[in-house]
Amino acid sequence: MADTFTQILFHAVFSTKHRVPLIDTKLRAELYPFMADTVRRHGGILISLGGMPDHVHFLLRLRPYVPISSMIRFLKTNSSRWLGERPDLVRNFAWQKGYAAFSVSESRATAVRTYIQNQEIHHAKRTYEKELRSLLKRHRIPFDPDKILD
Secondary structure: OOOOOOOEEEEEEEEEHHHOOOOOHHHHHHHHHHHHHHHHHOOEEEEEEEEEOOEEEEEEEEOOOOOHHHHHHHHHHHHHHHHHOOOOOOOOOOEOOOOEEEEEOHHHHHHHHHHHHOHHHHHOOOOHHHHHHHHHHHOOOOOOHHHOOO
């Protein structure tokens, strides 16, 4: 084959440390564009970004040379550093230690995008912990229920 052709989509989610609801409307208005730019600078394409005061969801298209672990580390590190320099937005901000990531087929991308954009509707019915457990079960990812959240 003369070239490399890929379509690598991921749905990723992670929360603030101890799920403290720090991402208010003011912070979101600045954090989300910063994170979108961070994804671009690390070779990804952000398709959707949304969340709640205690967590964020991403739908990302990655280049074949960018591992999801590298992208998440880059996002968390850079946004934490940036927020540490912005006490006008938030104080003592930290992300949780881990993350969850799920592969997404192109045929499901629109549904995942809609899911991410409608987080407030979903969380009127279920907590972040229940949402995360459901995602892990649906994707058949084994987990220790006692260690799912930090």
